[in-house]
Amino acid sequence: MEFKTGAMLEIFLFLIVDIYLCLGEIRYSVPEEMRRGSVIGKVTKDLGVNMKTLESRNPRIEFEGRTRYCDINQQSGDLVVNERLDREELCGQKPSCTLTFDFFMENPLELHRVTLEIQDINDNVPTFPHNxxxxxxxxxxxxxxxxxxxxxxxxxxxxxxxxxxxxxxxxxxxxxxxxxxxxxxxxxxxxxxxxxxxxxxxxxxxxxxxxxxxxxxxxxxxxxxxxxDANDNKPVFTQTVYKVSVPENAPLDTVVVAVSATDADEGINADVTYEFSHISMRAKSIFSIDQKTGEIKLKGPMDFEDTSSYEMHVKAKDGVGQAASCKVIVDVTDVNDNAPVIFIKSLKTPFPENEPSGSEVAVIYVQDKDTESSGKVKCFFQPNTPFKLSPSIKNHFSLTTIERLDREKVSEYNITITAVDEGSPPLSSSISLIVSVGDVNDNPPVFERQSYSAYLTENNKPESSVCTVAARDPDWRQNGSVFYSLVPSEIGGLSVSSFLSINGDTGVISAVRTFDYERFRDLTIQVMARDNGSPALSSNVTVRVFLTDENDNPPQILYPAPQENSIMTEVVPKSALSGSLVSKVIAVDADSGQNAWLSYSIVKATDAGLFTIGVHSGEIRTQRDISESDLMRQSLIIAVRDNGQPSLSTSCAVHLVISDNLAEITDLKYANHQQDNSRLTLYLIIALVSVSTFFLTFIILIIAARFCQRKKPRLLFDTAVAIPSTHLPPTYAEMEGAGTLHSSYNYDTYLTTGSRTSDFKFLTSYNENTLLADHTLRKGSNDIINLSGECFSRESNEVCTCLSR
CATH class of the missing domain: 2.60.40.60 (Cadherins)
Structure with a gap:
């Protein structure tokens, strides 16, 4: 170790002496919109770089953003345009527009700051906001x-x-x-x-x-x-004098004449209104004028024998008071002036829609004061109606139905009856009568949909709205008013009313309780809509409520299982290479969908660079080869997080021991007790042992090393680790693609660290057929491998040879 440390120090000092860092800044000014590949400047010439060594020094340009607007030509040393330079896009209306980037060269290392000033060109035309x-x-x-x-x-x-x-x-x-x-x-x-x-x-x-x-x-x-417009013109009549002739028996509301005036102005200045400016009291009781249209109508009867001519003056005014006048002369002509008069003797309204065809609706009487042929009348009304008019006693007519009425199709009929005498010329009169159709409760409520589907998120609040059903009844008033109720039924042995309720007036279905997606996935109910007729009519519709999952369950870690009095430890061989599987964290989530998609991460580790964990698999593998300098005990804090919003997480601790000897693993438990002794005593013992038994210890170490090389057990391997079997929770169900634990990642047994005599069992996997009805997992094989490298079958007691890498 002392040799390695010294060598590393010498290499580090050599690198410090060898690296040469040069900082400088150069500026270039270029117009915008230069073509790609255009030369901005010769950087190597400006910096005095030798062109023969340029390519070997690996020159490069680095921008802070993603876009590389410039690049370096390694053969010529030219700084060239790499991407379109648009000053308006880069800097907008700023008075100055610059780009800065770094120019690197290696062997020795040089760093230069390059500033590129982009000049504006007239590449845009003035535009207005609107065409x-x-x-x-x-x-x-x-x-x-x-x-x-x-x-x-x-x-x-x-x-x-x-x-x-x-x-x-x-x-x-x-x-x-x-x-x-x-x-x-x-x-x-x-x-x-x-x-x-x-x-x-x-x-x-x-x-x-x-x-x-x-x-x-x-x-x-x-x-x-x-x-x-401004009001600078007054109205002008089309005629100064209007003269018309009107028969004395002209009906009321007959338009006698329509005067008209125009105004050259616009808007309110051109709005002309009409009124009488000079008219006799007699004429005023007979004629009326429409202020907007200028139509003069009859509002009273005329009699030629009384007055043969009427004269009146009409004034036209615009919006602000400008006015003009004209004269209107009405001549009354003598005619057969006694027109028929129609009376409604009886009218059955509303008329019930369930009355049979041929029922009498109304009785009409027509009166004509004329005599002989002028006093004879005929009555008729518009066709295409479900009625007919039949003559009865003298000048009496009966209005009857020719088919059964339906209020839901037509609720009201407006019938205009006309009476015509046989005079010369014939006279006629008309009257309108409205027949309302009375409602009968002959239509049940009809739902807007054949069935309803609603979605409700679990953990809902009681009385929260689920959906709204709506039914329409074409009948009228109480016959068409709809009341909603739930059809009595049971869900899981409980009444449907303990789950859902409905507003009888609005049809809003609400939740009575809080639902749990892990218990109920969907509910199917029947809703009845009933009207208030007598007798009442009703109809049903099916409503299916689907519960949607909410991320309300944190991940549950199956392995390593939490232990109260002991710590589960995995054994990692010292010969483990990079990428070797050393353990696996197994977790499930009771939720579904993306709420059950799990991801694994290492939160804390004794050596952060030694182990890594699969984000989705939970497999713990080595990131590099195990070295002699690595600590024997390694601890990992693993966080398991689901994909819900917000996500929930659970953590566990994984303890690893790097060793090839089971004795070291067992003795590891007692190592901490010796650390409590006094440091002074430890130093005295070390000094005594070092002086007295140095030579003897050296010989023992040599003999022990050779003995270990011969007797080293081959029970450990590189890329496979046995993981203890565990029982899945009763609610756990495997779903392909759902992100939860796949069955091929359930393992049988593992090598314990608490006993020197524990057997090592061969690594096996479970499949779908090994999950029994009691929710436990069983082995697919009874083969066991002992520490000596031989395996025994419990069923046949046969001996097999186990190979290790």
């Missing part, structure tokens, strides 16, 4: 008013950014850029001449932005200016 700008300006706007517009943007810097604007030639607008006190700029359009919407209601302008490049680049935007 078009829309402005609205009132025609009454004063000259000199300013209107803000969006500025153009240019990602370039300095003179290559936006420098000036131009506006297309026009007589009304100019353009200016205003700079605030905080140096921010605002683009504005200035009104130079007053606008007139009636002459031109829209202006189109082109705004162009130029940068300061050479040659300059430009971008344009279209500005649409809409001129808003």
């Amino acid at each position: 078009e700008i829309y402005l609205e300006i009132r025609e009454s706007a004063d000259k000199g008013e300013r209107f803000s517009v969006d500025e153009a943007l240019d990602p370039d810097a300095g003179l290559n950014s936006v420098q000036r604007y131009t506006l297309s030639v026009n007589e009304h607008f100019s353009f200016a850029v205003h700079t605030n006190a905080d140096t921010t700029k605002h683009a504005e359009i200035i009104l130079e001449n007053e606008l007139d919407r009636e002459k031109q209601d829209h202006h189109s302008l082109i705004l162009t932005a130029y940068d300061g490049g050479n040659p300059p680049k430009s971008g344009t935007v279209m500005i649409h200016v809409r001129v808003l």
